Amino acid sequence: MKASPPLSFFLLTLITAGEAAADDLFSGQAVPQVLTATRLKQSPAAVPGSVTVLDSALIKASGARDIAELLRLVPGMMVGYRTGNQPTLNYHGSSASEARRLQVMIDGRSVYHPGLATVDWTDIPVAIEDIERLEVFRGPNTVSYGANALMGVINIFTRQPLDSTGTRLKVTRGQRGIADYYASQGNSWDSGALRLSISGQQDDGFDHDETNAPYRDSRRLERISLSVTQQLTPRQSIDWQLAAKEGSNQRPYVYEPLFPGITLGDTNSDVKASDYAGSLRWSFDQSASHSLSLQSSIQHWERLEHWRACEAEIAFSPQLAELWSLNSDYVRRFTGNPFGPVPAGTAQERALATQIRQQLASGATREVCGTANQNIRETRYDVELQDTFSLSDNLRLLSGLGYRHDQADSETYFSGRLSNQVWRLFGHLEWHVDEHWLLQGGAMFEDDQLTGSSLTPRLAVNYLITPKHGLRAVYSQAVRSPDMYENNANSRYRIRGMQPQPFGQRDADYFLHARGPGNLEQEVIRSHELGYNGLFADAGLSVDLKLFYDEIHNMISEPLRADRFAPDNSHRMRFSGAETQLDWQVSNADRLRLTYAYVDFSATSKTDQRLTARNSGSAGWLRDWGMGWSSGLFYYGADRLNERRFERTDLRLAKRTAFGRSNLEVAGVLQWRLDDEALTWRENNYDDRRLLYLSAELDF
Template structure:
């Protein structure tokens, strides 16, 4: 590892006193009396699950973890999951067109976040058809979330392809902890209008929670030209979560979720021929359905297994009216495009001027002559029609996992997974496309003695469309005490090309043409795109050195890591129907350092700091635009007594897509007890410290501040 990497990996919190760092160094490197006090193990060790599928203390995890607990989630005032993830070091939060959040760990393509696995209680919400996560449409309410565990690094070993850079595991509250009625209303500037209601109850052998929730806001206010921006969003959700105790050693959990809503889209269609415009409605209407069931069996204290099945359906309806010249539907121009897209585009864009390109190919020349004659005989006339860009995706998933303690020092988790994916879109796939994936995984943890832990794992995966892969991970943890550990990790991970990248069959059948074209109601647009069909998997090699420690007497938790990640065979081409030629020709490298501190200074005060330094390089510039070299957050949570509480947060990135982002959030809340019920009134003030657009130049607000208020009643 080069010296420059170690020098650049330094982390510094501007303006922050160095006392936590001095205490840490004193405890680790000197000061025997202080070290003895700090390392006393006088509390139960916290545990996390997402890293290896084994319950482990943070010091024993083979990688970096961030846990956003319920207290932090509530205090942040966040309305959606991307905003919560600003509290995770190294997580880059941006926005595409309007209301489309993009979440990347360390960065990659600014408009297509497709290298993270996202789970809700173990069920993946990653869409394989278009390789994306619809962050604004995840069918779970913030109020139902108990915690979010983020594994910061590749984890294909545990969760398969697409867990290339990180895993976000959203864990909802146990229905047993949700008895009673809970109602919450939120109103605010920029059209914020949210609601939440839940009812929980239990019986002798089980518990159930039913929740209804919804969100609405107006999105950004105007674009770079001062025009109104069409990007509001609306969503309504219903969730049912139940747990049944079948026997002392068996439980059955099941969940149902449904979501409907609409996301406005800015009108971005740009006709090839002239300046035609038909309207401003390219909105997306979304409907999602999901269900899962899980059977847990504890054979004995050292042996357990579960079987989980899930089904989900994504439906995105997007139809808008567009206008172009009649020549756009010419079969001869279509043939010209199929033979030579570059030449066809030059012909199309120069028909107005008559300055057509020169070719020595007789077939291209003949087709160009026919197109030129069609242009002269009415081909330039305006014609309008309905463009349908709707998609549907369906997934069925079955998983079996066995967890076994072979000896007091040896634990094994192993399992098998089968997944079926189907994508339906007349536009993107000329019908439907399906894929089947089989996985076998295993993770072994060996505690060689009270200090050393050796861990190894592997995932074998076979995809009908992407072929076979085998990804390993090996890690060594040295536990100074049960609460303080050093780690060295090497892992490999893959990302399979999604259905779109590899197998797209992209063409537009424009319906309800007006006026009729040659007596036909429908026409085929001349631009057509085909996927290569032979893309390889992206591959990452990751190296990490880190430290995780919990100082019991100080109630301070620390995690620090140095990383060096390389991705080869990267698919970086933007997903657009204009000379889209996907390839594995790109690569990227991410190196740097991260740190997070969580300190309960007193019983009433909690401080939390995160920082990431990311040195990003990529052969394709689009893959490094969403990598801020310096980013982080700072939070102070305070219980003032008498029911009053406050939370102050700072979020900052020095350059996301070349734009700085700095914001301060202040939340004030007051709780009242009213005849056995709890009422909380809260206000959230968000203040931008910069005056720049958000990620893209067209994402702009009229004001740099935003105020929202909420009222929540529990009884």
């Protein structure tokens, strides 16, 4: 078989790195550790999969204002935008408008919304200034984190309060309406510490749509968070967090009335977004070989969206709603020519169509207006007990039990309230057979009240050349449960305060009505991976290589449109290819970072082909120039995101000045699009391919 360019690149990387730092294979320097893969602290060479770590230095040098933009530094991560305030991310690809297959956590607390199976990247209630690092497990990980970790896990670790003492103030201003701020205060005492931070973000989104008309997609948000750690005894500690976020996101109003001449009503369909969260973690080190932890959290999300809507009176006809429930295809044929002959159909369909024709003849095309909404409130309660036990010097067992209660409340999406309960039991066994061979196996059993039970396994073999260099072979399965809306939707727009009143109704239902099938199965992925991870510590070089072959079955791929609501499990997708990432501390002053992903794919749904680039990657150069000057230069590229090329260069230049115990850093970020394409969708356009914003940060 002909070798692909990525494989040649991998081999060249290994050979070059090996020749440059072969003596390092047996050095005694400390090995870094990661946590996200299995919940156990492991060296990257011993992990049953691929992990990308974005540390604080890299986060700062990137100049990114958002988590979504940070993830462009992860190989294989496809970053797109529905609008300026709606990023959408998928690992390796699939739908360009929905991101349903990644588990995202903040300090172990999932921010995956249960009702609509989304992650609200814009509204995650954490400031980027509070992030210590991101760990991204690139691959299925239901075994450790349950259903919805189908394609990967993004774990956001915030700075420890003990590392956040003092005061930090930061303001950012720039083009496209950028106006951000951040302030934090940290204090410590003999047995604990706390950090309180407030922050806000604001920008105008994209400038214009494909017709050169202004685009309504700005955002404004404010956040507050409190993080506290308390050492109860030498062996026990408690960590708790509170977070809240309030803001608004503009939405473009794109509805098309049934008949010409109807006004659009109020184009202000903006979303008021509120998030509230609290979590508590108790940790107990019973001995050097045995520890327990209990974590609980409660979260509440509100998305309130209402607007004044206008339509023809016939859209609220009870007979038209009944006909839609009987046969939506018949309604489409009928409304395509509402004044023509009654289409052929059953006797009941023709009778209803005749009544609707009479209503039209009596003037039911007149304009009526009222207030519509797409409000939804979601609440999650989660509690989990985890036990970590070293059975011997070469055998570790992690096990746990968890319970989650999800609730969604929406008149529009569910005609009321819907709830779900999930029980989970999980375990992971790590066995060092000898100094080179490491066997790992794990499984997660979940019982979901709405979708049934599932058992997902993972098996991995690692060959450790040294503690810092390892080869791996991994097989895993993972699932994604259909969300409440996909499976159990009972959706209809209730228009209130109608004037004039259609058919004598002050509050009326729009005729479209979407119902979930109620019998959707879980999506299933079967993943195969071969890889290498190596740390050449003396050379300051870390390398990760990955070959993969993944198949997803039972995919729910149909767009969840109210007028064509027909989700099913009929689709599948295949990914194969290779990835690499290199991080090289060339000297005390210079650091280079490279990522590349080649993804070959096939999908039965065109929707799932949209956000997959065959070639994508990034390159970064971090430089400390001395005298307080530093810079970060980055390139990001993808050859196809929804049929559009993406290339951008970012430059961050900063100057840090000390004033006694205080430090002031002034920085500028310039982003320059190298392509001339709309971003992901044709509506997403900027007037200028360049973006400049400046920041000033003071800590004391």
